[in-house]
Amino acid sequence: MRQTSAAVTNQFDVIIGASGSKTDLLLATAFLQSKSLNLIPTEQMIDILAEDGLDFAAPIAFGDSYKSSPIIGTIAPFINHLSKDKLLEGKIFTTHEHAVIGANVKLKVGDVITPTHGEAMPEDEHHDEDEDEEHHEDEGAHNHEHVGSELTIVGRMQATATAWDNAIIIPIEMMWEIHGLANGHSEANEENIGLPFDNEYLTEASVMVLKPKSIAAAYRLRSEYDEHQTTAFFPAEIMAEFYMLMGDARQILTLMGYIVEALVIISILIGISIMFQLFSRQFAILRALGAPRLYIYLAIWGYIMSIVVVGIISGLLLAYGTSFLINDYIQSRVNISIVTSLSAAEIWMMLMALIIAAILAFFAPLAMMQQSITKQLARG
């Protein structure tokens, strides 16, 4: 979780929003979890866009969707940044009616779509086209198509391993236009796309993502715009708080892991004890028939160890299987792919279980061989 979230948020250097919750801003920007965000006043947007020391300052606007994909309005340099300056296919948008899709969006270059006002629904909750028509009226004013605002898919971004892989990105001008707002350019330049904007025609945006040219610039901008009307922050600040919280949870989980391990060891002991009860007569028969001690020893030791090893491998496979299912679920909801890996702590726990089982398995046959053959035979 930590690895994945860090990889996601590292792609957003400085985030600026209207004053409010930084966590909400981060969730909206990095994870596209729509929140009711306040809009950045245009005065502040103008100031930010005029700042030196930036590769780009990308205004971002949310609010529309197509099927399960959110539609995001922004500028081309931000797409290039996310896609590492190279699209997977097609080209970047050059007109207002163009759109670029994330790597996982189930559309093709050349497809034409009509955006819907409102949030994207998860895929499993999304209805097909026919159903959409049936429900169109019910959804009413909340989720309606922006008729006449057709968009043509012209390019596909490279995978970013973020929620943006499921997004449809359009020029922010188009996003403003389809909501009846000024599109950032004067009437004479209304077909223009991207920077520079005409300050008089600029519309408020939910978020601005900044790519400073230097660390010094990053700190300056973060400090300058974290004030009364705007909030500026490094995603790492929020993630650090989250990791601290996660660290506490991890400690609890680790403690639970130790408790589970103790229970496993108790289970092994009970299992061995039950095995003694169940198989003591069988081993007594073998001993009575002259089975060498090494034969009996290896039979019992092998039996215990095979149960433990099979148990550990099964547990590992089960845990991996479950983690993949959970990962699938989370990915379908928030498009975060969790990296599942065995940490040293887990390997240590497995080794501990194996070592304890091996010790028990070492002594168990010796204890078994101290039992009276005649008594065990009498049980038969």
Added chain:
Amino acid sequence: MSKSLEIQNLKINTFGINGQTILDVPYFNLEGERELVISGASGSGKTTFLYAIAGLFLKLNGKVSWNRSNLYNLASVERDKWRSQNLGMIFQNFQLLDELSVLDNILVPTGFDSFFCPKDMIYKAEKLADEFSISIHNSTIAHMSRGEKQRIALARALIKDAPIILADEPTASLDEANARNILEHLRKISEEGDKTLIIVSHDPAVMEQIDNKLLLEHGKIIKNTLPTISNVGAA
């Protein structure tokens, strides 16, 4: 060549402070005789006697010597080895391993010496199964009759051609014809292989056919028909 058996001051008690004596044999000697039948009422110590001479107790008071070697002076490993090489045992409750197939049960004693069962042993097991009318296919031990189990236990006791055969009630679960067949087989094998055959039995037919008899009561020998003069302690 049949083995000699000598018991001296053998005393086995039940556990506890007030442990009762379940077997008390001051002296017993089997020298040159090939067959012996041990009889007695239930609880008279017959099976304990058999277990004692098989070396199945971890330790005990007294001496049990086969061919002048005291079994209970041997280290456990040596005693296991001695049992594996010298004894073919038939237990009162058969003591078969339900988890194994019929053939594998017969072959159990052969598996102690090598990882893979020799082919000639498999052939011998099949031959014994055939001789004792044991079906080795489509049967699980748990579903077999007592008679069938008895015959499997018998085949297992004979698989390694051991020089001593100890049989605890080998005919108890068999019908008259089968019992006669089994007894004849045991005696024939004993005679042809010059083996020592010691049988614990209530069966009058067994008692009738075997001359050498030992009668136990409350753990003591009360009748001994063995000709050896030195069998002190017998009534």
